[in-house]
Amino acid sequence: MYHTLFPLLLTAALLPVASQARxxxxxxxxxxxxxxxxxxxxxxxxxxxxxxxxxxxxxxYCPYGQQVSDNGSGCEGMPExxxxxxxxxxxxxxxxIMQANDRLNTPAHPWRAPDIKxxxxxxxxxCQPGTYSAVGFPDPQLAxxxxxxxxxxxxxxxxxxxxxxIKPTEEQTQACNKLTEQSNALTMLQFISDSSSGDGYNYLQxxxxxxxxxxxxxxxPMLRLVRPIPxxxx
Numbered sequence: 211m212y213h214t215l216f217p218l219l220l221t222a223a224l225l226p227v228a229s230q231a232r233x234x235x236x237x238x239x240x241x242x243x244x245x246x247x248x249x250x251x252x253x254x255x256x257x258x259x260x261x262x263x264x265x266x267x268x269x270x271y272c273p274y275g276q277q278v279s280d281n282g283s284g285c286e287g288m289p290e291x292x293x294x295x296x297x298x299x300x301x302x303x304x305x306x307i308m309q310a311n312d313r314l315n316t317p318a319h320p321w322r323a324p325d326i327k328x329x330x331x332x333x334x335x336x337c338q339p340g341t342y343s344a345v346g347f348p349d350p351q352l353a354x355x356x357x358x359x360x361x362x363x364x365x366x367x368x369x370x371x372x373x374x375x376i377k378p379t380e381e382q383t384q385a386c387n388k389l390t391e392q393s394n395a396l397t398m399l400q401f402i403s404d405s406s407s408g409d410g411y412n413y414l415q416x417x418x419x420x421x422x423x424x425x426x427x428x429x430x431p432m433l434r435l436v437r438p439i440p441x442x443x444x
Contacts, residue, residue, distance in 0.1 A: 234337040245344035247271065253315035260345055261439050265331050268439045270321075271346045273401070273432040274310065278346065285346040288356075291395045291430040292402050295410040303402060303411060303433070310435060321435040326405035326412045326423070328436060338418045339399050347416070348432075353396035360389035391430035400424075400431035 246261045248268075258271040258278050272278060272285035279286045292303050303323055311320050333340045341347055364386040367376040378386070394400070399416035406412065409426035416422075 232337050232339060232341060232343070238336045240343050245342060247344065252313075254313055257314070258346075262331065265328070266439055267324075267328060267331070267436050269332070269345065270435045273346075273348065273434055274306065275432075276346075276348065279349075284349050286349065286352075288352075288392065289348060289395070289432045291391045292411075292433055294402055294413055294427065294429045294431060303404065306433065307435070319437055319440040321437050323402060323404040323433060324436045326403040326414070329401060329403045329414050329434075330423075332401075332434070333414060333416060333422060339416045340418075340422065341399075341416055345434075347399060348396050353393065356389060356393045356396055360386070360393045363389050395430055395432050400429055402431040402433050 244262065244264050246263065248259050248261055249256045250259055251257075260269045260271050261267075262269065273289040275290035276285040276287045278284075290306060292306060296303055307322055311317070314321065332342065332345060334342050339347070363382065367378065368374065369376055397417065398419065400413050401416065402411050402413045404411065407426040410428070412426060413424050413429060413431040414422055415424060
């Protein structure tokens with residue numbers, strides 16, 4: 211099991227760099243030569259990707275379901291969250307991947323979910339959250355707004371006359387559950403892999419916590435699609 215723990219003294223000494231939401235160890239600087247942004251053509255128009263020269267992998271700049279913000283500095287919209295407890299008969303991860311490839315129409319170089327080792331190459335142990343500035347992540351304000359919506363959707367409702375608890379409708383329960391999953395994924399920056407421990411898909415948590423690597427278990431992480439960098443001469 212992988213662990214990334216910051217010593218308390220180093221954590222206290224963290225200084226902000228690059229992004230208001232991210233703090234890194236003193237003296238740390240992103241490697242400006244490793245990641246290269248690119249706009250590629252798809253059936254849905256231009257798509258911003260990030261080419262990792264260190265691994266030869268091409269990643270979606272934004273989590274699946276989000277779009278690049280108007281100012282190009284981050285991602286906006288609500289990302290898809292995917293149940294990590296998938297099984298062969300009910301596998302939302304594979305369904306989303308097939309839908310994405312159908313929409314983008316790139317059969318020669320299909321997109322997929324990363325395995326856990328590939329996903330770890332995007333984890334930056336020098337910073338909190340463990341991200342690289344060249345790769346897009348949801349804005350922290352989206353996590354805060356979603357948490358507020360979750361609290362409203364999930365709050366207990368009482369009849370002001372009888373002072374009795376009002377049982378939520380199925381629609382209200384589903385809305386509460388969905389917002390709870392979205393809030394958790396956004397707050398903890400959880401991303402799913404296609405590696406499985408036999409009890410669901412493994413995932414990483416980029417927001418500081420006791421554990422970065424999560425083996426199976428129940429959650430609903432986000433997805434960042436990946437593929438080898440295409441050879442344009444093919």
